[in-house]
Amino acid sequence: MASSNNPVKSLGHVLITGGCGFLGHHIVNLLLERHPATRVSVLDLRTTHNRSSSANASYYDTDITDTETVKSLFAKLKPDVVIHTASPIMIAKNEFHYKVNVHGTKCVLEAAQENGVKAFVYTSSASVIFDPKSELVNADETYPLITGAAQPEYYTTTKAYAESAVLSANRTPSNFLTCAIRPAGIIGEGDVQILPNMVQAFHKGQTKFQIGSNDNLFDFTYVQNIAHGHLLAVNALLATHKMLPTVPLDSEKVDGEAFFITNGQPVYFWDFARAVWREAGDTLPISSVWILSQDFAFMVGGILEWVFWAMGKKPNLTRQQVKYSCMTRYYSIQKAKTRLGYRPIVDLDEGVRRGVRFILDQEKKAGEKNGQ
Template identity: 55%
Template structure:
């Protein structure tokens, strides 16, 4: 995204990005610096990476009011964008609850105590998914999966945190705080550690000769730059709303609302993987591919899970991975388009190309550092 001339930048005042050194957070910081008229500060548990000139950085723990509140009092943010969260995989239940729920509760309290006008929360599209059923063009009318039916504890805690944030909108005790929840679907991009690197590793290990399922399942993958753009638009929409003397119509309101954000380009699951492999240098088509049915994949995944559990190692294929590879999962981002003015800035082919190029360069530099 090219920087916007200063005379054309829209004002956002003082903006605090929580988790601003992380994957999504640092992309949000970059867009704020390049495209908006604002003063940007960042809170992260450690602010040693992904730093930008002209931004204030603070090491802080969002689960501690003693850590959080003094930073808010010093920076006096008008807008807080809360992206901090453990990764989807590898965290404990205790960590997910502490950061996603307890940490978000502290962020809300700090916003209320320091007269923040707008709080933008990064939720997840997974809050409406049971991780088994197909989602076909799902929108915000779909209910959040109740805790007893949610198989991903991460998604359960993101849903709880979202409810806290949206309940804080125009509360009786703090009516001036406006809140919004952004639900990205399948984020990937530069700095990505969860989506692209494992798919790229499949190509690097020459393991592209099979697929799970028949590749007729559409799936949403969303470029991180577009998700960052949506957060900035949400911030601007909340600030605009805060200056209105009357509440907007229900069909127009943004505060107290959740919004799905996608690339608006659902793609067949294995087509996405093959586009990544092509960007890595693959010239293969699909004639060599061995198709493994979902039922067979689930059986193999179950055997590997049990066998690796016995020897204390992680399996290379799990039943969860099989289900995700075969399910339909895409969303309707029409509400964000209508109310936030959202449109993806970067299409899927371009996003894949530049993201893979970035990661390959990072890997090359890392190899050189190790003298390989």
């Protein structure tokens, strides 16, 4: 495996699906920074934003659920590596989750298998082992996938199905190698789910509330660490490919495997929220925080859901949010450390700082534009 401190200049031709998205464009940028001679092809539904200025990056507006279009494009581009990050956000409709995450992944897989791709890295999710009735304490890759009726998040079920398809495709054909990266709680520049919601809570004056006793550890991960994990996986698969038909020892095997990637810094949930709020400008002392019991907040969330449903809107507090904010949910990254050589390259405090400052800068720019 090539060291990230002294990388090879080129990984050949790397195709990245979803490469204009939050995680995807960070992978593109880090890849071109570390391996500047690599040819990069980015596939996304729309490629008008988050584009690299590198001459080595090409962009293609592509619907990955269109089998014939995807296969035709792969036959033309002939990539050596595929990093498949494309996925809708969690709040999308169920049928769209299935169409993109399951059908779309199978389309990309088949095109890769038919066109000589050597290495295929899939962006899965740490939530694929999440049972909403059980807490996750340093959970590792031996935990079973939770899908179907046991999994209330249909998005997560489709991510698990897609991951299974990718790992099952490993070595079919024999020189086609796959693995999956399972990120947990991604934050950073371009985040559209975690940090923006927390910053909005600050703007609305909601930082004076805490639900539960704040004794539950949670994993959040800075986006560049996730990108770093993907590139380590690519390097490891390519190194294995060079040794074919040799099969690595189980303790070293990367192909056909899944890996949790986090910051390795589980933090108490409300401590993380307050760190975000402080970076956004909150000065409220801890002594002024109102601590609501989980049961009370759950009841309030249920009432708000009913009222807002009647108005055709979504409330700021839901029963699901109450439940998740009070659960312990963190993962072991020992397997990634051992087999990929993974270590976080940016700590959580710096990740929060970068992510919140990005949001505040965007808000400032929007305010200046509207004021003109």
